[in-house]
Amino acid sequence: MRSKSNEFQYLEVLNERTKLTVRERDALNACQKGYGGEVYLDQAVQLVAQGADSVWDDLNLNYLGQRIQIDKLLQIGSTLYLIDVKNYHGHYTYRDRTWYCNGKPTTHSIFNQIDRAHDVLARILFEQHVNLQIVKVLVFLDSTATIDVQEQTGIVTKYLWDFCDWIQKILRENRDQLQFLGNWQKVLQPYVAEPYRQPEDFTANPQRPLRQGIVCPKCFGNQWNAKRYFYACQRCGFCQTKEEAYVRTICDYGTLYFKKELCQRDLQAFLGDEYSSKYLRKILCRHFEWFHETGWNSYYLNKGVRFEDWFDEKMGYFQDVRRRIEWKSSPN
Ligand SMILES: [Zn+2]
Known part of the structure; x- marks a missing residue:
């Protein structure tokens, strides 16, 4: 594709x-x-x-x-x-x-x-x-x-x-x-060269407010009913696993701020306080490439593209996680 x-x-x-x-x-x-x-x-x-x-x-x-x-x-x-x-x-x-x-x-x-x-x-x-x-x-x-x-x-x-x-x-x-x-x-x-990128990322536009948190890929709402393993969108009912929702959001942050490395502090601000910092750290360690550390902050490699591109080769993994969760949440 x-x-x-x-x-x-x-x-x-x-x-x-x-x-x-x-x-x-x-x-x-x-x-x-x-x-x-x-x-x-x-x-x-x-x-x-x-x-x-x-x-x-x-x-x-x-x-x-x-x-x-x-x-x-x-x-x-x-x-x-x-x-x-x-x-x-x-x-x-x-x-x-x-x-x-x-x-x-x-x-x-x-x-x-x-x-x-x-x-x-x-x-x-x-x-x-x-x-x-x-x-x-x-x-x-x-x-x-x-x-x-x-x-x-x-x-x-x-x-x-x-x-x-x-x-x-x-x-x-x-x-x-x-x-x-x-x-x-x-x-x-x-x-073969990297595809063209515009010269400035979203940092050049600091006054503009952004909708925080995990955004629904279907209706762009950001209010969720949180279950143990997944989130259900309050507006349209779309469900996604917690793991994928965090990973997608980190990729979206990376796409907007493609000139910056990924750092937990910035990602937490992008997500908002109601999202777990412990889980964010776990997801960063599990799926993103550690880059370097200064003081208290760990930095991860930013590919600057969305989930579908970034995790192109790991789609099978996320599909398995989805299937496991459907099995766990089914009444039988
Ligand atoms: Zn929705």
């Missing part, structure tokens, strides 16, 4: 704990739409491109200080499709080397990002003697947007619905050809 961008995760936590500004609301909507479209594209490609040699989603590369982000790379035979997903609305025309949006010239070129990504990718593959032809493909998610490219650009532009047909056709045509098994993924590995 594709990860949500760092910005998306940050805005989600912020939205659950405070009122967003208009700009943040717009940014969150754009993230939701973009991510939804990318996931849809992933699923579509997974269905139609089963004969593809290899796929790499959401790739960040750093080559000699140049950072690029690629939505999807798809290898079919000796061709590598460099796919960039766009979530544009309105009417776009490209003529005389200029983009027009609803008739007005724009300074922003829709081709910039994919051209830069192509140049870096081509350079790395060339230097490492990987002989793959790169084809640039822009996929537009919004079927009501019109994209009118009136001259040769060397970039394939497709809507999501015709992209799938197009890929399927290419796969059919390549089916009987000798498959080219390249080592392009191994060659790119040394250049």
Whole structure:
């Protein structure tokens, strides 16, 4: 499953704990739409491109200080499709080397990002003697947007619905050809970079009040009926194990304050006094990586992402805990 961008995760936590500004609301909507479209594209490609040699989603590369982000790379035979997903609305025309949006010239070129990504990718593959032809493909998610490219650009532009047909056709045509098994993924590995992060975390915004405590992932309420092993949301009835609720909240704190290490004192302030400091310490020791200690404070490593990403590899554990608790709390 594709990860949500760092910005998306940050805005989600912020939205659950405070009122967003208009700009943040717009940014969150754009993230939701973009991510939804990318996931849809992933699923579509997974269905139609089963004969593809290899796929790499959401790739960040750093080559000699140049950072690029690629939505999807798809290898079919000796061709590598460099796919960039766009979530544009309105009417776009490209003529005389200029983009027009609803008739007005724009300074922003829709081709910039994919051209830069192509140049870096081509350079790395060339230097490492990987002989793959790169084809640039822009996929537009919004079927009501019109994209009118009136001259040769060397970039394939497709809507999501015709992209799938197009890929399927290419796969059919390549089916009987000798498959080219390249080592392009191994060659790119040394250049893989951390995904982009905004420069400031929530520390830069100290005046804004945040809803304290464990927040319900379903209704964003923070009032719970506490049982021995789990919490039940007073507003919507959603239940989660105590252990997962604490871990999720620590991750949410880490997402908002991604520049800070995790420290028990700050986490206790984020949770509020009614939550047990003894249990918080136990959870930190059990699930988080100890970093260092100064005076009375222990510091833990902050990955700066939400529970689903942070504990991606431990989901089985949390599912087991859930199952055990359902068994314990069942009347039989
Ligand atoms: Zn709820």
